[in-house]
Amino acid sequence: MKDVYKETLPVCDICKKEDAIYDAPYAHGPWAFQCSGCMTDHVPTSIGFKLVKGEEPVMSDTDRIAGIHEAMNKWDMDTLMELVGDGDITEYI
Numbered sequence: 860m861k862d863v864y865k866e867t868l869p870v871c872d873i874c875k876k877e878d879a880i881y882d883a884p885y886a887h888g889p890w891a892f893q894c895s896g897c898m899t900d901h902v903p904t905s906i907g908f909k910l911v912k913g914e915e916p917v918m919s920d921t922d923r924i925a926g927i928h929e930a931m932n933k934w935d936m937d938t939l940m941e942l943v944g945d946g947d948i949t950e951y952i
């Protein structure tokens with residue numbers, strides 16, 4: 860489940876009380892913002908996003924380059940594209 864960073868967390872669509880920490884399909888309907896309590900009713904946990912309050916941590920160039928090289932060695936194109944982002948892959952190899 861991929862982390863999504865938000866300045867403020869939305870309120871849970873199910874109980875309307877707690878801060879939601881997931882944006883994922885709900886067992887009894889479409890996608891919903893869900894708190895940890897309401898998430899137990901939800902089917903596959905691999906689908907959706909985990910909501911994290913705050914700013915996304917900035918990855919250092921050293922970590923990014925190491926990650927890119929590892930992804931290339933494993934032919935892991937999804938990770939590779941995520942690490943390169945809008946950048947130019949030739950800057951990292």
Ligand SMILES: [Zn+2]
Pocket residue numbers: 871872873874875876877893894895896897
């Ligand atoms: Zn809830």
